[in-house]
Every structure is written in C-alpha cells, then in structure tokens.
Amino acid sequence: MPMVTTWPLSVGAPRDLISGIPRTALDCLRETRPAVLAAFQLRYLAGIALAIGSGPIAGARPVLQGVLGSLAWFCAILYTYLYNGCTDYHEDRINGSTRPIACGRLSRRTALAVVRCAACAALVFAAGAGPGPLLLCVALLGLGYGYSAPRTLWKNRTPAAMAVVLGSGLLTYCAGPLAVGVSPTSPALLLTASAMSLWMALVGAVVKDLSDIAGDAAAGRRTWAVTLGERRTRGLAALGACLVGGGFTAGAALWAPRLLPTAGVVLTGAVVLAAVVLTARPGDSRSRRRRPYRVFMTTQHLAHLFLLAHAVA
Template identity: 40%
Template sequence: MSSVVHPDRGTIATCASRVGLAFLEGRPVVLGVFALRFVVGTLLVVGADWSSPGLWLATISWLLTVWAVYLINGISDIEGDRLNGSSRPLASGRLEVPAAWAIAAILLTLSLLLASLFPRPFLLAVLAFVGLGLVYSVGPWAAKKAAVAALAVAAVGVFLTYLAAALVVGGTVSASAVVFAAVASSWIAVVGHTKDFGDVAGDAADGRRTLPVMLGAERARVVVAAGTGVVSAAALALGALVHQLRTLLVLGAAGPIVIVVTLLAGGGDRRGEKRPYRSFMAGQYALNVAALLGALES
C-alpha cells in the first residue's frame, strides 16, 4: 500500500513546489500591484459592485494572464539574470525551463477560459496583454532589448489593465479616469527605468540597450531623476487642480523621494543600485492604495 501512496504524494509535492517557484518567478510584488490596478480600474467606473462574483473571476483571469506573461519573461531573461547574479528560481536552476513553459501554458489556458465568460472586449484585452508580453520578451527584436521600447510596452500594459477592469464593469469611463490611468502609466514609462540600475553588466552582455548601458550609470541616474520630476510635477498639478484626480498628489509626493534615492544610489553594490526601483514600486503601491481608499470613501 505505502509503495503506491508515497510516489503520488511525492509527485504532488514536486508539482506544488514547481508552482510555488513559478509564482516567485512571476514576481509577487508585481502581481500585487497589478491586482491593485485592476481593482482601482473597476472603481474608476461609477457603480462598480464588488459583491458580484463576476468581478472576482475577471480579476483572477487578469492576474493569471499577468503571471503567465512574467513567467515567460523570466524564461527569456535567464542568461541575463545569471550574468547579473540573480537568485530567481529560473536563473538559479531551482525551476526547470520545461516546467516553467508548461505552467505558463496552463495559466494562459485558464485565464482565457475565464475571460471567455465575459463580453468580448474583455477577452480581447486579455489577448492584447498576452501579445504585449510576447512583444516585450520574445524574439530577436524583443522590446526589452531597448530601453524606450521596453518601458513603452510596459506602460501600455498598465493602461490596458485599468481599461480592461473598466470594461468588465461597463458603463461610461469618465475623462478623469482616463487621465488617472494615463498618468499612472507615465510613471511606468519614465520612472520604470530604475529597474535597470544594478543590471548593467548582464544587460550589456545580453545585448540590451537600457539607459545605464547606453548612457552610463551616473548619467542615466540624472536622466531618470529629471524625468521623474516632470511626471511627479504633472501629477501634483493635476491632483491640486482637479478634485477627481486628487490621489495623483501621491505621485507628486513620491517623485522627490525617488529622485533623491536615484541620485544617491550606486557604489557598485547591486542591492544599493536597486533602491531606486524599490522606491519606484513603493510609489505605485501608494498611488493605487490611495485611489482605492478614495473610491471607497466617495
């Protein structure tokens, strides 16, 4: 009897372990902010009812899509991640590439099945996000190889997340909601370059033209800091002038923090070089939490 039971338990444990590693490869901190964006996106449309099981299913569908896309990105990044000393599951060899592909395929299948339960625009949004993910990660002309193209694709994916959530709810999306999504996406397009600090050696060896690779780390910090100032100033102005956009004041406050951290980072320590990215992510979380709280209060 035991000779039959134990192998099954071992198989289940192995599968569970691989799924857990795939989740880590999908970057939980990124999945978390995408979940926040989707929830905020539904609340940008007046009358969203979060007691509806449909909204929960749509959220799960979107997050499965995001997870699959980031898992595929992890597969495509293995060589560069190893050169940069990354400890991610794929780069460290803890998760095998065939297993990662299989899990990504299962995630995409589940996400599309759930998306098919909703009106066609939502399904098309899911397919568009998958397409953006492939454009970003796969092939000799992958957008990730060029700094501007990479962040432009990422920003479109963020804007699409807010839009897809609104499509599930239906109704009319206000101009202020579109502006909010556009500013939030601009934070990605500009301040998102902070993710490349600390990865110069691996990115250069992998043929990527990130800002630190093209300009050098010091000059890239100045450029990113200047861009951050422009985005945060715009967010501050819009938040102060338009009541419906008051939560953008959070980015206005986060901007100076990111600027200081970006300009002071460096010294060859990879952990230190990643501080600007962590402050950039904190700004995203703060913005979306503020928007969520603001929508619940109103």
C-alpha cells in the same frame, strides 16, 4: 513449477509529484514577483473604482464578470513575467539574481509548461468577463510575448520596453470598467490611467535596468543603462519621476481635485526616488542599485491603496 517474480510497486514518484506542486506554484509566484502581481490587481481595481463613480453597477452579473476579469489579469501577468524569467535565464545568472529560475530551483521546462497553462486560463477567464476584457487580454498577452520572445525582444531597448509597460498599464485600467459594464471615460480615470502608466514607462522601465547592467551588456541589450551609462540614466529617471509626479498633481488640481491626495503620494514618491537615484555611487551593491526600483514600486502601491481607500470611504 515456474517461479513467479514479483516487483514492488513504486509509490514514491506520484507522491513526490503531488507534494512538489505547492513548491512549484510558490516558485512560479516568486519568479513572477508578488509585488508586480499586486500592482496590476490594484490598477485593475482602481479602474473599476474610478469608473463606477460616474456610472454605478447593478446586479450580480457585473460583479461576477469583474472577478473573472481580475483572475484573467492575474493569469496574464503570471504568463508575462514567468515567460520573461525563462528568457532572462543567462543574464539573470550573470547579474546574481536570486529568483527561482536563475538559481535553479525552478526548471525552465516546468516554468514554460506553467506559462502555457496561464495563457490559456487567462483567455478562458477573460471570455467569461465579456468581449471587451477578452480583446484587451489578448492584447496584453501579445505585449507580454513580444517583450520577451526571441524574434522580437522588445526588452532589449528601453524605448520599446517603455511602450510595452505603457500599453499594459492603459489596458489594465480599461479592463476593470469594461468587465463590470461601465465605460472607462471618466476624467478621473483617464487622468489616473495616463499618469500611472507614464509612471511605469518613464520611471519603472528605466530604473529596473540599473541593477542589471552587466548581464544586459553580456546579452547584447541596448538599454539606456548600457548605451548612455549609469549616470545619465539615473538623471533621466529622476527627471521622468518629477515630471510624472508634478504633471499628475497639476492635472488633478485642474480636472479632478478629489485625486489630489493620490497625486500627492506620487509626487512625494517622485522626490524620494530622485534623491535615491541621484545619490547612488558607482560601486554600490546590487541590492543598493535596486533601491530606486523599490521606491518606484512602493510609490505605486501606496498611491493605489490611497485611491481605493478614498473611494470606499
């Protein structure tokens, strides 16, 4: 009678795959930077809050579309920053980044699979939010792709990076109102969208490079921090911050007095950022070089939270 050989069934692999999903999701969020995801959601909500002040919404459908638009924006920003992390792998390692892809905790192959899923999900959610948000979402994904894609590499030059973040900010402030069926044309919304998008472009797009000069230079980038030097770049960042903070405050005083408290937050943040960026030393650690970016990010978080709290009150 022939012998029958039996092989034990492996049950570890599927379990490992399933148990690894939460860890992979967490690593993707860390790579995307939760502070960035939160900032874009706050911009989206601020756009709605400022728009409905001049044209209130009615019914459950606009609320549902607003939620779908928020999910679309979350996925689109996840796509943008996760794809950027995949393409920044080599310079991030040179710069000593602790993000998951640079550290090897998250493989680029896995991250790119999530990138594709995030882009598809963003389009599906945006389609549910309406034709306006869908069009803006396509534009946002295009900016995210052009920023990091090897054929365009807009991230390699500061003016191009400024244009990308300026556009992404304006698109975000417009997306929320369009999702709930309100025109994004109120003076308060236009002023806030312009000022805070310029805060992203003239401040955030500049100070983010101060801690990454070595890696950017090795990758052949031509950012201001590389071409102009750290000292001049810091001076430009301080000037940009003060111009935006002062301009926002002056604009609020002239056209939208109810925005004066929010503008005051931005002006205060601009003064703090200028002090931090101008007192830095050449031999500072990477953590200290990141301080201006942290001030930039904290300022916009506080400004939007202040604005939303004032709108609800």
